[in-house]
Amino acid sequence: MALTFKDLHWAKNIQVQQYLQPETLEEALEMLANFEGKARVIAGGTDVVPQLRGRDIEVEALVDVTGIPGMDGIDQDGENIVLGGLVTHAQVASSDLIRNKALLLSEGAGSVGSPQIRNIATVAGNLVSGQPGADTSIPLLALDATVTIASGDGERKVPLTAFFLDKGKTVLDCTREILTSIQFRGLMENQGGCYLRLAKRKALTLPMLVLAAVVNADPGKEIINRAAIAMGPVAPVPYRATNVEAWLKGAPISDETFAAAADMGMQECAPRDSCLRGSCDYRQEMSKVFIKRGLTKATANIGS
């Protein structure tokens, strides 16, 4: 693939004509609409600013949504947990509520980037990045989360299973829409969760593989009633291993079950050969290891 100018020459600055800081959601949506696709949302900016600097994206204006009130809380709504669209990774990693009810998400959020990045980067932004191995996308996918998207046309709710379209692309149009909240049900008594990450060093690094699992068992903890297994990057989008999940329904909780599920899951995965993050062969092998580990850990965590 031929190298272009921007592959070899770097600017120090970003090119943006306007930086807007709306104070309400309505104002933000209006500003976006006015630019007719030439402006986009910025929250923490930890993805957007490097992309602008690298000239991977070009916009006339940035609409900074971090001033919008009421979007930075972690709330409980019955069994559901609601994350505001501005909730940061640091908040999620340290939230007692989420650590108690969805530890896999806390761990995922706590693995992104670095402390400095986590202090500023939003979970919503992590979802919107559309990266197949995003550390909060994967646990939220396993938790069957739903996102609420606001636009000039109103509000819509999209299950995460339908949110990701392709690598770097989601159903959300960041030139018109804002992700205002993320909802998921916290883990119940009969559920156990798990988050696993494989990377070449312990911080500041994109993963070779991320897996999150949520397992529902019967009261006697002998049968799997339901399993949700999310993984990435093994496909262009964060991936639910639905075939394996279907097979696991009703299966006995045992090493043999987990091993068989792992074998099956490995066949499903189609990771690319990555020069920097592992060959296809290796990542498939690791999918197998992680599925087994994930199921083992998640079932062990049931009721804890």
Next chain:
Amino acid sequence: MNALTLSFTLNGNDVSLDISPNTLLVDLLRDKFRLTGTKVGCREGECGACTVLLDGTPVNSCILPAAKVQGKSLTTIEGLADENGQLSEIQEAFMHEGAAQCGFCTPGMIMNSTALLERNPEPNNQEIRQSLSGTLCRCTGYRKIVQAVATAGEMKKSQG
């Protein structure tokens, strides 16, 4: 380009100025305010040399649009010593332990540690390492930096 008027508190002083909308915080600090203690290492948020405290929280200033400090309080390495020039415990501890070699990561390390000790006055080795995990050092192997943070914690504690 539409200029913005930015008003914020910088190292304890209220400042107000017009900036162009594409200004990044690290460039505002270094070029406009001549506070060159905050360093540029990567412009990707990957090395932490640019770490400053935004309302007491460590952030990478190299990827932060300057507009985001509107109405907030910002502290840089230059703002740690008190009015009489008395250095903070962390700064003293870094010197005492020999934790600075080339010194390029030192401001970032000190800013991160300052925030850590504010919220966790007696961090253990792992907690210190965790808080510094977003700031790279190529010279020291981190050992004396971790030592310095522990020493600073002890110094703060002994001062009550």
Next chain:
Amino acid sequence: MQDKTEGKQKVQVLTGEKPGLDQLLETPEKKLSVAGHSIARTDDPAKVTGKLMYGADYPQEGFLHGKILRSPHPHALIKSIDIKKAKELPGVAAVLTGKDVPGRNGFGAILPDQPVICEDKVRYVGDGVALVAAVTEEIAHEALSLIRVEYEVLPAVFDPRDALKPDAPRIHEGGNLLSDNKLRKGNVEKGFEEADIIMERTYQVPFLEHAYLEPDVTLAVPQPDGTMLVEGPMQAPFTVRRNLAAVLGVPVNRVRARQIHMGGGFGGKEDSPIDIGCRAAVLAHHTGRPVRIALEREEVTLQTCKRHPMIMEVKIGAGKDGKLLAFEGVIYDEQGAYAGLGPIIPPAGGSHIHSMVMMPGPYEIPNAKVDAYLCYTNHPYGGAMRGFGAPQVHIAHEQMIDELAGELGLDPLEVRRTNAFRLGSATATGQVLDQSVGLLDTLEACAEAFRWKERFGKNEYVDAQSSKRRGIGTGMGWYRTSIGTNGDGCGANVYVHEDGSVLLYSGITEMGQGAFTVLPQICAEELGVAMEDIRLVEPDTDRVPESGPTVGSRSTTLMGNAIIMAARQVKSSILEMASEMLLVPVERLEAKNRLIYDREDTHKSLTFTEVAAKCMAMGKRLIGQGWWTPPAPSLDPETGQGNPYFVYTYSTHMAEVLVDVETGGVEVTDYVAAFDVGKAINPKALEGQIEGGVAMGLGYALMEEVAMVDGIPQNLNLQDYLIPTSLDMPDVKPIVLEVENKFGPYGAKGIGEMPNIPATPAILNAITDACGGRVRSLPADPERVFMAIREAGGPPER
């Protein structure tokens, strides 16, 4: 503190349970009051307050911003270049092509084979084809994008072995083989015949990036008197100056190079400042205005020098007791597109010949043969990186020793003990090591602190459920002090003033290693004054004497000696004057703690200041000058026999790792590193070098590589070029031993590079101990470890 006398060597052991534990060292001859102490670094206050100015911190007002247009092709002819649109852009002050270089269109630390601006062809992705200077960086960047270059792509070569084939594309006129070197000692065929066991292995290491935190920057400022000043981070101001002079077409004395305190160097800033310095200077020359070139992080990785990749073939023959009888090695040393720091500077300078000399390791081997080929490829060029060719070959011989031990069922420590250098040993170049050989002392000290014997053979899974298995490994090493060239010398000036204050002029640069503290310590010790009395004048070629580059672990030793010579010259005036003033013979006078006193009657004393003032008043010379060169190096060009470097530092490292046998993930959990440094001038700073060096070695072992695909580097920023974070590093325990170097200041020898060298093989050996798999092609990232386990037949049994 122990004092062990072993043979003719005196070994002092400096250990500290608590990091930074400072011990006053006494030798029977002299009690040191400044040198040998963990004096706080002179630039620490500036560092912790953010006041220290690095190159990028200097005001930019009045500067034009320079940028470089780079080749997208690894190998291509330049057919045409159209700069018209770029020149017309408002704010652009100059757009230059190859014909605009006023002098020699070539630069290089050793051979000037790299064009300042390529004229006829490009040889690696990133090669410079045009220069732009504009009033802002944005405009310069835009101007670059308006330049149109037409290339005719040529076939490229990316493997040094391919580069040697007769039909390989020719990168330079003289062919792709830049250097072909031989080491011949004894008779290897005979040695192999006598051997009970013969083993052959191949090891491979990739491109590494220095990843100093401070990106390169340079300021080229035309002076009113027509001379050119270039300032910025640089390890080798004199090399920068001589290159710039040639490129500008002026005599050396019309160029001035000034070092600004570096944010890390590690060898990379030996030649990257030549690269951007020449380009900035040419732009400054054309425009008549100051020009600043500041590289973005990606550009640093793309454009500047790298650690040489190598393919190393090793064949050893040994007795069943582990005694080495024959060593045969072939090195395919990948130089990349330009000569950088590879080629030989007679007799033993340049990284390639150094690799050849070091290849057989710190072992007594009666028969040795090495063939070393330095080859051009269409890749980034190889420069100096902390170890200068030694880290690579250590990875080969230290793994080989372990593989041998494994085959023989011996403890790898035993095999090392059997073969390691001791006082009086001969190296593979036939050099007899007649002083300062603490190798075995480091082995024993390390083994004791690490409890090797207790832990060896106990590798096991962490528990019944865990897939993590523990292992330990060791690596031994040696590293020269000095660069092995005929011209390896250091000059220092010491001026004492009428109030006792001192100016110290030295061209050794500061990149965090502590030279700006250690060198004044030596000066203060020799003069008998305090640290605060010395002001070190920063390395500026207009002000300091020729000092050579700050490389090769030479600074403390060579410059330290030059400083002692200079200080003694001044001191002789001081003592003579004091003798007159006190009426005491010179031989009885001692200079210490700012006093000159009679050793036999300490009441008879004067202050240093009093005596200095009198010297000044009486016209007595207070200018001291020193020039120190090591004992002459030698190396026969046909046989590689001789004494290439006059003294070596020795080291043994031990590491414990946990390997996840299912994923190949590795964690280093315990680490001890012992060094024979001759003399620690500043123990705390030295510990810092050790701890940081181990981190660099760990990175090499586990995660570092500039991945090249079709000549294109894949990981330019720090997100993808991985160096260890605080969470990846174990708590390293340094042990410092002192086996006095009779040629060193207070017995010191070099330390800058040694620490990162044995670390890599120690960790690799520990990985094999833990999981049975061996990674011979670095880095040992999880995938490679996983594959190695697979190749070994799967994880070890529980």
